[in-house]
Amino acid sequence: AQRVTQPEKLLSVFKGAPVELKCNYSYSGSPELFWYVQYSRQRLQLLLRHISRESIKGFTADLNKGETSFHLKKPFAQEEDSAMYYCALAKTSYDKVIFGPGTSLSVIP
Amino acid sequence: KAGVTQTPRYLIKTRGQQVTLSCSPISGHRSVSWYQQTPGQGLQFLFEYFSETQRNKGNFPGRFSGRQFSNSRSEMNVSTLELGDSALYLCASSPGDSPNEKLFFGSGTQLSVL
Numbered sequence: 001a002q003r004v005t006q007p008e009k010l011l012s013v014f015k016g017a018p019v020e021l022k023c024n025y026s027y028s029g030s031p032e033l034f035w036y037v038q039y040s041r042q043r044l045q046l047l048l049r050h051i052s053r054e055s056i057k058g059f060t061a062d063l064n065k066g067e068t069s070f071h072l073k074k075p076f077a078q079e080e081d082s083a084m085y086y087c088a089l090a091k092t093s094y095d096k097v098i099f100g101p102g103t104s105l106s107v108i109p
Numbered sequence: 110k111a112g113v114t115q116t117p118r119y120l121i122k123t124r125g126q127q128v129t130l131s132c133s134p135i136s137g138h139r140s141v142s143w144y145q146q147t148p149g150q151g152l153q154f155l156f157e158y159f160s161e162t163q164r165n166k167g168n169f170p171g172r173f174s175g176r177q178f179s180n181s182r183s184e185m186n187v188s189t190l191e192l193g194d195s196a197l198y199l200c201a202s203s204p205g206d207s208p209n210e211k212l213f214f215g216s217g218t219q220l221s222v223l
Contacts, residue, residue, distance in 0.1 A: 044201075093207045094206075094208065095165060096142065096208065097208070
């Protein structure tokens with residue numbers, strides 16, 4: 001069965017520093033990959049999809065099929081980036097989305 | 110457009126009872142997914158409905174069931190509640206035919222089982 005892991009439960013970085021949120025998945029095919037974010041007192045929302053190749057709020061995610069990773073990166077962290085980040089995967093366009101355990105990012109001013 | 114609406118926001122039940130949670134998707138969305146969120150297990154997929162049919166199912170016991178109506182509104186039911194069913198239940202709708210194109214989440218129903 002497919003699985004998503006996020007090795008860091010908590011991550012703290014200083015404002016202006018680069019940030020990388022790690023995500024690894026276990027699935028032998030070519031999955032659809034996503035990053036979802038939940039800001040304080042807000043609903044869980046889509047940050048970006050691998051397939052759309054968009055950069056949202058300065059975040060990008062690189063798919064490495066060899067390492068089965070989909071790490072989320074931003075060159076300069078902002079205080080408003082503090083949130084809970086979830087990596088997610090679906091085997092196909094019509095399959096369920098499964099989520100990783102999440103990483104809580106705290107940006108220190 | 111109004112967002113995904115879940116009712117009620119909070120529920121307190123006792124073991125052995127049953128409960129029904131409701132979800133109204135964004136207008137025009139036909140796919141509705143349900144998730145259970147707990148501190149220990151995170152977000153666990155329950156099931157997904159599209160055009161009144163269950164299209165995807167997670168690994169939950171048969172006590173957990175759902176349905177979708179012709180107007181895309183969905184309900185989930187948990188029978189014979191156990192203490193471990195205490196969780197935040199999230200509903201999400203998605204535009205188009207794909208259940209994962211973009212999930213729009215509701216605020217959830219917080220269920221406490223005493």
